[in-house]
Amino acid sequence: MSSPRKIALTAGALYLLTFLASIPAVFLLHPVLTDPSYIIGPGDDARVLFGGVLDITNALACIGTAVVLFPVVKRQNEALALGFVAARVLEAAIIFVGVVSLLAVVTLRQDLGGAAGADADALVAVGAALVAVRDWTFLFGPGLAVANALLLGTLMYRSRLVPRAIPLMGLVGAPLLLASNTATMFGANDQLSVLSLIALPGIFFWELTLGIYLMVKGFRPSPITAELVTAGSPSAPDVVAVAGRA
Numbered sequence: 127m128s129s130p131r132k133i134a135l136t137a138g139a140l141y142l143l144t145f146l147a148s149i150p151a152v153f154l155l156h157p158v159l160t161d162p163s164y165i166i167g168p169g170d171d172a173r174v175l176f177g178g179v180l181d182i183t184n185a186l187a188c189i190g191t192a193v194v195l196f197p198v199v200k201r202q203n204e205a206l207a208l209g210f211v212a213a214r215v216l217e218a219a220i221i222f223v224g225v226v227s228l229l230a231v232v233t234l235r236q237d238l239g240g241a242a243g244a245d246a247d248a249l250v251a252v253g254a255a256l257v258a259v260r261d262w263t264f265l266f267g268p269g270l271a272v273a274n275a276l277l278l279g280t281l282m283y284r285s286r287l288v289p290r291a292i293p294l295m296g297l298v299g300a301p302l303l304l305a306s307n308t309a310t311m312f313g314a315n316d317q318l319s320v321l322s323l324i325a326l327p328g329i330f331f332w333e334l335t336l337g338i339y340l341m342v343k344g345f346r347p348s349p350i351t352a353e354l355v356t357a358g359s360p361s362a363p364d365v366v367a368v369a370g371r372a
Contacts, residue, residue, distance in 0.1 A: 129355075130198070130344060133194055133195070135340070135341055136194050138336070138338065138341030141336055144337075147183040154180065157169070157173065165250060165253035174229075175229070195207075195210075196208075199282070201350045202281050202285040203284070209277045210281070214270075220270070221268075228260050234249060265307060265310060269303070272301075272307070275332055275333075276296075278296070280297070283297065286348055292335050292336055296328065296332030296333070299325065305325065306326075307325075
């Protein structure tokens with residue numbers, strides 16, 4: 127996939143897929159996340175399972191954005207580009223842990239649901255622990271958007287592959303989200319607080335705008351896109367050979 131337009135189109139589509147998958151997943155997973163007795167109740171397992179599939183789709187799309195963009199952004203700074211790939215893979219891994227913890231709740235409900243007395247109390251405690259694991263993954267997984275915004279935002283800002291106003295949203299939003307997540311980790315802030323609502327828009331619109339721009343416009347002309355075109359040209363080896371003899 128050496129064509130800059132193909133790369134931009136694919137990366138943009140994957141970014142938009144992360145939104146199309148992750149936002150509905152929040153609503154689909156709501157019952158298991160908010161009902162302490164879900165594990166011993168009737169439960170809407172199909173809804174939760176579908177939400178888990180969407181979260182998995184989101185995780186895979188996260189990895190895809192980094193893999194597709196790497197051949198482009200590494201030409202600006204390979205160390206930052208590798209860091210971006212690593213952060214995306216780690217984010218996806220954390221999301222997977224959260225999904226597995228909720229699927230474990232569903233499995234326990236199906237296998238042991240309806241237990242009475244002490245067994246029911248024990249199941250509720252286990253279910254609460256598994257949901258707590260998912261809550262922490264929800265903080266640390268998407269929380270890695272801070273690293274993603276700083277790494278990819280810096281690469282996009284310096285390379286001018288997209289208008290600088292787009293990565294600037296991420297570079298400004300990243301410190302706000304970091305402050306909000308840190309406060310949440312130490313119990314000084316709630317994930318749905320005013321501080322969180324102030325911190326989220328910068329990161330949200332940075333990734334959304336990036337995805338839309340890449341799909342609609344593609345990369346702006348630059349030395350990097352020229353290198354990609356040259357590298358993908360059948361005559362590129364001849365050019366290199368001539369340059370070596372000169």
